[in-house]
Amino acid sequence: MTAPTERTLLVLRHSKSDWTGGQADIDRTLNPRGQGQAQDVGSWLAEQFPVIDMTVVSPATRTRATWALVSAELANSPEARVDERAYAASVTDLLEIVKELPGDLRTVLLVAHNPGVEDLVYLLSGESIGMSTSTLAVLTLPGTWADAGPATATLQAAGRPPLLA
Structure with missing residues (x-):
């Protein structure tokens, strides 16, 4: 069996976090708006990408909370891997994470x-887009x-689901 020749990378910025509690940056959770945004992302992904092979998540509370709400909307929630390098990551760090993904994942x-x-979306595609909270970028990569x-x-x-262009 040969590996698929095209891969899809879904890049999601975490949903809106709560700044009211005075927690350390890594410990901030989602505010109510962010919780709704994450559910919208999950609903959109469930319709557009019924099969997601794996999720890589930053260890920050807000990213893990975003993923929990997104995954709750999916019929088949994929394996989630928390990667310490994804917190406060540079584009180089994120590219390294992508390059190390197992070859059988599509x-x-x-x-x-x-x-x-x-920065990762720009590096990979050459297109500059704003990634406000809950913004999702859908990239295809050959090879x-x-x-x-x-x-x-x-x-x-x-864009921000459900209005993704």
């Missing part, structure tokens, strides 16, 4: 933070994950 969701996610690099992907869609 569709992967990355839940992380700005400016890293915005293997290890081939990911500057201008190797095509930006298929970007």
Whole structure:
């Protein structure tokens, strides 16, 4: 069996976090608006991507909470891997995570933070998009994950579900 020749990378910035509690940055959770945003992302993904092979999540509370709400909307929730490198990650760190993904995975969701996610989308696609909270970018990459690099992907869609263009 040969590996698929095209991969889909779904890049999601965490949902709106709560700044009222005075917690450390890594410990901030979602505010009510962010909770609703995450559910919207999950509903959109359930319709558009019924099979997601894996999710890579930053260890921050707000990214893990975003993923929990997104995954609750999916019929088949994929394995989630918390990757310490995804918190406060540079574009280089995020690209390394993508390049190390197992070759048999076809569709992967990355839940992380700005400016890293915005920089990753720009690096891979050459297109600059704003990644406000709960913004999702859908990228297709030919070849293997290890081939990911500057201008190797095509930006298929970007926005905040359910209004994704």
